Amino acid sequence: MKSHLQLLKASRNLLIIIVTPIVFLFLPLSFPSSEAKCAYGVIIMAVYWVFEVMPLAATALLPIVLFPLLGVLDSKSICKNYLQDTNFLFVGGLLLAVAVEKWNLHKRIALRVLLLVGARPKWLLLGFMLSTAFLSMWISNTATTAMMIPILQAVLDELDNGRHNTDTDQLHDGDIAMTETSDTGNAI
Numbered sequence: 001m002k003s004h005l006q007l008l009k010a011s012r013n014l015l016i017i018i019v020t021p022i023v024f025l026f027l028p029l030s031f032p033s034s035e036a037k038c039a040y041g042v043i044i045m046a047v048y049w050v051f052e053v054m055p056l057a058a059t060a061l062l063p064i065v066l067f068p069l070l071g072v073l074d075s076k077s078i079c080k081n082y083l084q085d086t087n088f089l090f091v092g093g094l095l096l097a098v099a100v101e102k103w104n105l106h107k108r109i110a111l112r113v114l115l116l117v118g119a120r121p122k123w124l125l126l127g128f129m130l131s132t133a134f135l136s137m138w139i140s141n142t143a144t145t146a147m148m149i150p151i152l153q154a155v156l157d158e159l160d161n162g163r164h165n166t167d168t169d170q171l172h173d174g175d176i177a178m179t180e181t182s183d184t185g186n187a188i
Helices: 002-010 012-023 026-030 034-051 056-060 062-070 075-082 085-102 105-117 121-135 141-160 168-187
Strands: none
Touching: 002 012, 012 034, 026 034, 034 056, 034 062, 056 062, 062 075, 085 105, 085 141, 105 121, 105 141, 121 141
């Protein structure tokens, strides 16, 4: 008995993936309208989402497969909502931020900012605010902030290591200043 329970627990996700569409199949069969078919797809997604039987990103893509199969919408009208220009701009900016961090470019930028403006907190903050404003003119605000946070963290780590003698507690306000500055750079 105990081994059956352990086996059931181990295969819970697979069981939910298979059983959920079967249990709610009465909905599109009993009511052949497109609303009932849409509700069927939404219920399947909701159950998968709540129980996290697959990654949430994969669950979010289920309408691309389910709605054309059920005849709710064609794939062209669904996919255009997933792949808009602004989404690609946002994803591209975040990919740029991840690439900067992966190749340790953020540490180089941080050291360059330290060399240019010095280690005094007011000048460091000004240096980061200007560079954040400059970047946010071409990259989305969120991506700019995502890119600048590791750079600021690298500067704080450098200063905390004792290589520069300054008060770093004031620099933690730079996180807020960079977020505000990314909005300012977009307005310029």
